[in-house]
Amino acid sequence: MSYSVEPAQGGVTAPGGFRSASLHSGIKAKTGALDLAVLAADTVGTAAGLFTTNLAKAAPVLVSQRHLAKSGGRARAVVVNSGCANACTGDDGMANALRMTTETAQAIGCAPEEVLVASTGVIGVGLKMDRVVPGIRGAAAALARDKGAEMARAIMTTDPFPKDHAVVVRTSRGHFHVGGTAKGSGMIEPNMATMLGFLTTDAAVPPALLQRALQESARRTFNAITVDGECSTNDCVFALASGANGVTVDEELYPALQAAFYEVSKALAIGIVRGGEGATKLVSITVTGAREWAHAERAARTIANSLLVKTAIHGGDPNWGRLVAAAGRSGVPFDLSSAAVHIGGIVLFENGQPHDANAERAAAHLSGKEIDIELDLGTGGAERATIWTCDLSAEYVRINADYRT
């Protein structure tokens, strides 16, 4: 089956059969700041989810996991708030997360287990339900096709800009859309999930295929980014399929769905990194020459999380020694005498020898906004992996030293 995946207008409501609404409920102190959103399908569709592997799971994560299991992969809506993570909030937090789903279900007319819930913001603070409940009712009453962009803003915390993306997939059996939005700026090193992410499609997709498409695309997108090596208590990404445009995804169409999920997820994931707390540069770390993919991935992740690498990139310093040192401590096979480092395609270290004459050209590449780094482990394998990260600036420290105060 041949297919094409092309960019489309809009975000999470680009696919047919979805509406959303966002408003300022009062969770965030700043007047008018969007802090609550409802995304709803016109009828109950299928759903899939990936969740944080952190053992300190927030209440909304636990509730959404249960609802997906109970509904057998079917959902009508997602309700999400920013400004409060509802994490480490004990029994009250569980009751509040559950109530967010029952209020949403009542307002739009479905079963509570057909509603998924997500929260993001400060850990350890309870939700102000006297603001959340009227907010849910107000949003449910205002659902519209053209409000996808507002949802991208309503889920932001320290994000410097909203992130959404959509594509249209054309196949000989018809076309369908995939759209999505995501947030995340700090505490970003998802592990089998991301910060909050929401994907939609107007194809009809059986739950198992939807889950598979979400997982496979997340492995190389949401799970291949790191801002600060932190895995949150609240990470989750949901996919909802409305089936509104009549195309049903089966095994034959699955590659097209998978490709579209990958495109949308990659755009959102890179957006998260580009908008990382204090970030001034988007950095792609590719590790090659590995005998196993997991080796390449682990080395790339170690480099991407190295404070010395991230500060050197921030300073525009082609300090390849820090790249080699990070690879060497990553716990995977590494052969210094055959290893190589390229920055912006320029060789700086190869076969055990520095190429310092190239440092100036590499520094010029590092002065840009999009940085490419490639490290060969020197172990002679053909496996490779890419992790996207950002530089570490004094602004990151300022943001996180002052976050609550």
Next chain:
Amino acid sequence: MSYSVEPAQGGVTAPGGFRSASLHSGIKAKTGALDLAVLAADTVGTAAGLFTTNLAKAAPVLVSQRHLAKSGGRARAVVVNSGCANACTGDDGMANALRMTTETAQAIGCAPEEVLVASTGVIGVGLKMDRVVPGIRGAAAALARDKGAEMARAIMTTDPFPKDHAVVVRTSRGHFHVGGTAKGSGMIEPNMATMLGFLTTDAAVPPALLQRALQESARRTFNAITVDGECSTNDCVFALASGANGVTVDEELYPALQAAFYEVSKALAIGIVRGGEGATKLVSITVTGAREWAHAERAARTIANSLLVKTAIHGGDPNWGRLVAAAGRSGVPFDLSSAAVHIGGIVLFENGQPHDANAERAAAHLSGKEIDIELDLGTGGAERATIWTCDLSAEYVRINADYRT
């Protein structure tokens, strides 16, 4: 056997039978900056070493490992330079590290394999041997008992202050001294070694006991600190025993030697953290309630390396949610409903519930220079581990973004 361990004057030459000398050889650009030191025993004694586990080992690490193996745990001297790590320098680097030992051996009159070598500084830059060789000859000619403090300064790179320590051990079979010096400020998360560390004793100690004492004390000191989660290419810590004062350590005296090594190593290790790049606070992270020591250690290390924890401490924010989130992602058993967090002995989270009324008192503790954090994993075990770390400041970013430029 009862014994006492008491503080003593001096550092690496406090134990009898050792002399040292330090000078400016010209490796560092700054006029007069000490950059080369020789530490020598009056006669050949025993020696032990711990080395970085980084696979990108620097030339001096490889040479010292071979020399210790070849000499069967005997050494006469250590030669060390700062300002250049001699790492990732290929065959020339190996030849230069070896030459540092042969020049030292010739100058003081011993076999090359009885000399250990260490380097610290920038990775990927070759040693200027036309400056190093005269430097070694000059230092070897100037060895003196009273120059231990100079060596503590000669091994510094970005360290804000020198670190040395000494103790006297009194036993019914006589007394002996243990002294030491260490350097390290960034790229600090040793793994079975530290940045550079040098311990001396005037007891006679068989090589196997010396190695055991070094390893056991390093596990809870040099290997229990982290500044930035980076494990260097050059980490090593050496112990030399001169036997100058006639006491021989055997199994009966071993606990006294071990206690003294622990005291000196702990003082040096904490000094490294206190002088961490950009550090403004010394932070002790203790994890309790673990069923295995390794669980407590891993959770404590994860918390100690968490950028969000380190920036919160820098900002004086009692953000216990970040501590819980770090423990939850550390990969060890963790039970949120029974976990607890104390900052400065003040409970902030317990049995799944925040104690926010205590936040102000905890913030007052965080405004100090020495911070105590305790997290109970909630799994009901009796094991505990402590990791020392520092806060993360904008100054760390400034230092490392500008290190070479």
